[in-house]
Amino acid sequence: MEDGKLTVRAVERALDILMCFTRSGSLSLTEIAGEAGLHKSTVHRLMTTLEDKGFVSRDASTEKYRLGIKIWELSAHLSNTDDPALLLLPTMEKLRDELEETVSLYVRDGRERLRIQAVQSNQAIRRVAPVGARLPLYVGASSKILVAFASEREQEYILSDPIWPDSVARSAFRDQLKSIRAAGYAISVEEREQGATSVAAPIFDLKGNLAAALSVSGPLARLPVEKLEGYAPLLMERARQMGLMIR
Structure with a gap:
């Protein structure tokens, strides 16, 4: 029982195994066991079932596993109205053409x-x-948007992360969150990647819930802070328009 919800351990483990493939497209049994934190014998039993059901496939020559055809069959039935990544793509492309920079969700x-x-x-x-x-x-414009516009309970959960780095003071981070909520956008300058900058804004769905963070990023030489601040109004407007599409 977790957070008041009844869970099935075997299902959780099978899903943890499938999520390993978000980090690598091809994995051995040993690699999967290490990634999922499970015994190799347990992984072998679950992989046999997943393979029988078509959710993974095994290359006999390398003894490595890949995602199977059933995964693609499921994704094919995910409609534009269900998937923000597909639903919002045309507006993202329009924003990219307007600002000539990379747009991420x-x-x-x-x-x-x-x-x-x-x-x-x-x-x-x-x-x-x-x-x-x-x-x-804890770093990046989009990260700060996703934390700043989360509920207080969610913020505390995030800020209590045991791997939160000492170099990022929680008190200063909280002050940033307040400023971001007031401004409606966040800016990052070389926080995560040297020479890179970004500006991000929140996307709220029709119910007023935070759905995603929309960002524009590029090299510092082309996107200094002043330019990012100039992009913020358009970015926030596009984010508002995207929110009207999400139920």
Whole structure:
């Protein structure tokens, strides 16, 4: 029982195993056991079932596993109205064309943020934003948006992260969150990656819930703070428009 919810351990373990493939497309039994924190014998039993059901496939020559055809069959039935990454893509592309910089969409997953969609800049020098990347919540404009507009309870959960770095003072971070809520956007300058800057704004769904963070990012040489601040009004307007599409 977790947080008042009845869970089935075998199902949890099977899902943990499948999530290992978000970090690598091909994994051995030993690698999966290490990633999932499970005994190799347990992983072998679960992988046999997942393979029988078509959720994973095994390469006999390398003895490594990959996601199976059933995963793609399920994703094919995910409609645009269900998936913000697909639903908001046209507006993201429009924003990319307007600002000529990389546009990304993030959601919070526990104490991390997950990039669920990205539209790359057409500039020769650009910031490549791989979809599926997981990043910490203590640095970056999008991270600060996802924390600043979360509930107080969620903020405390995030700020109590045991791996929160000493270099990021919680008190100063809380002060930043207040300023971000008042401004409606956040700016990051080389916080996570040297030479990179970004500006982000919250996307709220039709019920007023925080759905995602929308960001524009690029090299510092092209996107100094003054320029990012100038982009903020358009970014917030696009985020508002996107929110009207999410139920």
